Amino acid sequence: MGNTLTIAEAHEKLRKKEISCSELVQSCLDRIDSVDGSINAVIGRNFERALEKAKKVDSKGEFNHPLTGIPYLAKDVYCEKDVPTTACSNVLRKKDYKPPFDSTTIKRLNAVGAISIGKSNTDEFTMGASTETSCYGPTRCPWDPTRVAGGSSGGSAAATAADECVFAIGTDTGGSIRQPAGFCGCTGIRVTYGRTSRYGVMSMASSLDTIGPLCKNIEDIAIVLEAIAGKDPLDATTSDMPVPKYREALTGDIKGMKLGMPKEYFIDGMHEDTEAAVRETKKVFESLGATVEEISLPHTEYATPTYYIICPSEVSSNMARYDGIRYGHTVEDAEDLIDYYRKTRSSGFGPEVKRRIMIGTYALSAGYFDAYYRQAQKVRTLIKRDCEEAFKKVDAIIAPVSPTPAFTVGAHEDDPVAMYLEDIFLDTQVMAGIPALSVPCGFSKENLPIGLQIMGPQWQEERILKIAHAYEQSTKWHTRKPALGS
Amino acid sequence: MADLSHDDVRHIAKLARLNLSDEEVEKFSKELTSILKYVDKLQEVDTKGVEPTAQVTGLTNAFREDRVSESDATPEELLACSPLPIVEKQIQTSSAHG
Numbered sequence: 001m002g003n004t005l006t007i008a009e010a011h012e013k014l015r016k017k018e019i020s021c022s023e024l025v026q027s028c029l030d031r032i033d034s035v036d037g038s039i040n041a042v043i044g045r046n047f048e049r050a051l052e053k054a055k056k057v058d059s060k061g062e063f064n065h066p067l068t069g070i071p072y073l074a075k076d077v078y079c080e081k082d083v084p085t086t087a088c089s090n091v092l093r094k095k096d097y098k099p100p101f102d103s104t105t106i107k108r109l110n111a112v113g114a115i116s117i118g119k120s121n122t123d124e125f126t127m128g129a130s131t132e133t134s135c136y137g138p139t140r141c142p143w144d145p146t147r148v149a150g151g152s153s154g155g156s157a158a159a160t161a162a163d164e165c166v167f168a169i170g171t172d173t174g175g176s177i178r179q180p181a182g183f184c185g186c187t188g189i190r191v192t193y194g195r196t197s198r199y200g201v202m203s204m205a206s207s208l209d210t211i212g213p214l215c216k217n218i219e220d221i222a223i224v225l226e227a228i229a230g231k232d233p234l235d236a237t238t239s240d241m242p243v244p245k246y247r248e249a250l251t252g253d254i255k256g257m258k259l260g261m262p263k264e265y266f267i268d269g270m271h272e273d274t275e276a277a278v279r280e281t282k283k284v285f286e287s288l289g290a291t292v293e294e295i296s297l298p299h300t301e302y303a304t305p306t307y308y309i310i311c312p313s314e315v316s317s318n319m320a321r322y323d324g325i326r327y328g329h330t331v332e333d334a335e336d337l338i339d340y341y342r343k344t345r346s347s348g349f350g351p352e353v354k355r356r357i358m359i360g361t362y363a364l365s366a367g368y369f370d371a372y373y374r375q376a377q378k379v380r381t382l383i384k385r386d387c388e389e390a391f392k393k394v395d396a397i398i399a400p401v402s403p404t405p406a407f408t409v410g411a412h413e414d415d416p417v418a419m420y421l422e423d424i425f426l427d428t429q430v431m432a433g434i435p436a437l438s439v440p441c442g443f444s445k446e447n448l449p450i451g452l453q454i455m456g457p458q459w460q461e462e463r464i465l466k467i468a469h470a471y472e473q474s475t476k477w478h479t480r481k482p483a484l485g486s
Numbered sequence: 487m488a489d490l491s492h493d494d495v496r497h498i499a500k501l502a503r504l505n506l507s508d509e510e511v512e513k514f515s516k517e518l519t520s521i522l523k524y525v526d527k528l529q530e531v532d533t534k535g536v537e538p539t540a541q542v543t544g545l546t547n548a549f550r551e552d553r554v555s556e557s558d559a560t561p562e563e564l565l566a567c568s569p570l571p572i573v574e575k576q577i578q579t580s581s582a583h584g
Contacts, residue, residue, distance in 0.1 A: 081558070100563035193542050207540060236548040237541075305525040316502060323503075325577055330569035337582040338503070346505040354504060358495070358514065359521055361502040372525070377538030379531050384539060416517050417524050433542030458543055 002027040003071075003163045004481070007220040010166055011066040021069035021115070024166075025054040028071045028117055032164045035485040038145050041159040043076060043136045044084055044119030053115050066223050068113035073159050073168040075152075076119040077126060077202040078211075079103045083116070087202050088134035089124045091322045091348030094329035103200025104232045105169060105211055112227055117165060121155030124350045126171055126204045127315070128152050129179060129422040130412070133352040138409055141183055142482040143448050147406040150180030156214045157184040161449075162484055167215045167224055171201060173208045174307050175401075175426025178438040181214055182401035182451025187468070187478065188214040189221050189437040190429060192458045194239045196225075197232035205314035206237075208307075208430050217478050218439065218469040222246035225461065241459055249462045250469040255289030257467065260394035264300035265425055270403035277442030277450040278400045281471065285398070288470050295394060297386045302379050303427035308420055309363050309376035316360030319353065355416060380431045387432040391457045396467055400425055401451035405444045425453065435461045439468045440477035449477075489519045 002010060002024035013019040029047050036042050050071065057069040074080065077087050079099035086092040106116065123133040131139040131154030139154035141147040142162040149158040153170030157180030160168045170177045172190035181188030189212045196211045203209060213224035223246075230243040261282065266275055282292040324330050324344030331347060334340035349357070363372035390397060402425060412419040429436040434455055441452035452471070456464040472478050490498075495515045499506045506514065561575065571578045 095569050097567060100559035100567065102558065194545060207542070233550065236550075237545060239543065239545065299531075302528060302531055305527045308521065308525050309528070320503075325568060325570060325579055326564075327567040328569060334580045337580045340580045341503040342505045345503055349504075354506075354510075355514065355517060355521070357502045357504065358498045358518060362490075362498050362518070362522075365498075365501065371529070374538055375528050375531075375533060376525075377540060378533035378536040379528055380539040380542075381536050382531065382533070384542065417520050420521070420524070431539075431542075 003031045003166070005166060006216045007066060007070055007166055007223050010070055011063060014069050015063045021054040021057040022051065024069065025050050025071045025115055025117065028165050031162070032118070035162055036164060038484060039140045039142055039149070039158050039162060040137055041121055041139045041149070041155040041162065042073060042118050042164060043088065043121045043155065046083055046116055046118050050115050050117040057113060057115070065112040067109065067227055069115060070166050071115045071117045072109065073118055073120040073156060073165040074106060074116055075122050075156050075168070075170045077122060077171060078106055078169065079200040079202070080106050080116060083119070085119065087125045088122050088136055089348065089350065089353070090135045091328045093135055094348070097327050099200070101200060104197035104234060105228045106200070108228050120159050120168055123152035124353050125202060125319070126152040126173060126176055127352045127356055129175065129419055131155060132409065133350055135350065140409065141406045141448070142484045143185065144406065144446070147408050147448070148183065150183035150406060152176040153188070153214060154180045157181050157186055157188065160184070160186045160214045160216060161482060163481070167213055167220055169211065170214050171209060171211050173204050173210070174311060174430050175423050177212055177214060178401050178426055178436060178451070178453060179422065181438040183406040183449065185440050185449030185480065185482070186214055186216060187218055187221055187437065187439050188212065189225065189461065190435060191225070191229065191461055192435045193433040194237045195435070195459070195461065196229050197235040197238050199232055199234035203318045205311040206318065207314060208311060218465055218472050219247060219250060221437070222250060222465050244462045246462055246465055249466040251466065252470045252473055254467055254470045257290040257396070258394045259285055259290055259292045260295035260390055260397045261292055262295050262297045262300065262397060262399055264297055265399040267403065270400070271405060271444065273444035274400055274402070274404060274450050278452055281398060281441050281452055284471060284474060288474060292398070293394065295390050295397065297390060297428060299379065299383045299386050300428055303383055303431055304420060304424050306376045306379045306383065306431055307423065307427040308359070309372050310380070312356040312360035313363050313373050314360070315356040316364065319357050322348065352416070383428055383431040384433070387428065387434055396464055397455040399453045399455070401438045401453045405446070405448035405450055429455055434458050435464055437464055437468055439472055441475070442477060443480070490515050490522065
């Protein structure tokens with residue numbers, strides 16, 4: 001079936017007319033109909049529009065770009081003209097916000113003929129590590145639906161792993177692409193801050209947000225990234241750094257490359273299978289002619305506390321726009337304007353969004369700014385320096401994505417700090433603004449995927465893709481599929 | 487770091503334009519206290535003489551020409567997103583003064 005193909009495979013078949021674009025799109029829609037009831041990855045469906053577009057692509061019959069006619073899902077924070085986009089929040093769901101414009105990424109994907117088939121589930125406004133804070137309910141791991149898919153791009157990761165789409169796009173602010181990719185057994189990349197445009201993607205923490213793809217293999221990541229990366233006049237924080245032809249870097253040759261494994265990423269309480277699988281990658285890299293040495297990133301333990309000051313501070317500012325005036329839901333019984341703000345916001349936001357707004361409001365308030373936000377920004381500098389020092393010695397850093405495989409739904413229900421600790425291996429990269437990706441590196445005894453994280457210096461997406469591709473091609477963990485619905 | 491009292495939580499909620507029920511105040515005072523205790527770990531880091539980082543890739547001011555450009559959305563489309571009545575191309579809200 002077409003839905004199980006990678007982008008590169010589907011493109012080849014479309015080009016040779018072995019499959020039509022309509023058949024390819026229909027195979028994804030059928031798969032969503034048959035398995036999404038078990039995983040809840042897709043919360044918005046553009047099926048009719050997707051089939052109409054597919055027909056047009058077929059009648060034109062030209063497949064010059066590898067993404068032409070390829071069906072994908074967008075995380076529910078990507079604005080898409082006339083398509084309900086709700087950030088999985090009741091604030092926007094009650095009136096089904098329909099953006100009158102496209103985000104830059106959707107526009108770029110449309111321009112090369114990729115076909116959006118729907119919206120994927122996310123934690124409310126991307127705040128979470130399990131997709132459980134979504135107003136549509138949690139996304140479940142395709143390998144074991146009693147467990148979470150990870151988050152916040154849990155819908156994008158689960159849908160990609162379950163072959164409900166050929167690829168998906170997500171966002172990574174504090175691990176929200178890498179962690180669900182690791183839990184679901186697909187690949188995903190957090191790019192260098194400013195490599196991709198944030199325009200039209202609902203902001204969580206503006207100095208940390210990045211947008212990127214989740215795919216079935218590294219070659220596909222290279223294809224999507226090449227299409228969406230690069231300067232955007234509508235996002236002043238994008239860089240005019242040239243976008244490399246990422247696929248050309250995927251030669252499989254990593255001889256002589258120096259990799260570092262940070263000792264701080266192997267901690268008490270981590271799952272023994274995760275530790276074993278990640279340590280085992282050393283042998284694979286050595287067999288490919290690379291070297292692996294132990295390194296140190298001394299401020300690792302401060303990355304997550306830093307994140308949970310900077311992120312909520314920026315959240316408290318960004319969420320101010322949801323005031324029930326320009327968009328969103330409304331209340332009838334307000335006494336005055338302030339009362340209207342309070343009532344719409346209180347009835348629309350879920351608990352995690354409220355928690356972050358309040359932590360941020362507190363951290364930025366008079367008397368606390370220097371102790372919290374300013375101190376966090378200074379520690380951020382130290383974390384960034386750790387990485388700069390490490391990259392003087394090694395070409396890339398390899399580490400686990402998460403300390404354990406996917407946890408059970410509800411495991412952290414009453415403990416927000418336990419949920420935050422899911423990010424402990426994911427926030428250093430955010431603070432340092434460096435690219436990092438997640439690639440499958442094995443399975444636990446319970447048959448749950450384990451992810452390997454590969455990080456490079458700023459702007460070196462090309463290098464980490466090259467390393468990940470060489471690894472992936474010599475292990476083939478990425479070709480295993482969950483038994484879901486079969 | 488002292489625990490956040492119920493009054494502290496009510497004050498923060500007021501600043502953030504949120505109404506909280508008594509149960510929420512109780513729940514959030516515990517949860518926010520535990521989060522603040524966790525992030526308090528940063529106080530042990532010596533940051534004397536360290537510059538704060540706000541923009542991580544070293545990007546400096548991004549200028550563009552100041553001229554009117556086309557937007558994807560018309561004013562009418564943007565106004566249509568509002569849940570409130572539109573009067574003479576303006577959104578009608580509750581009174582700011584009660």
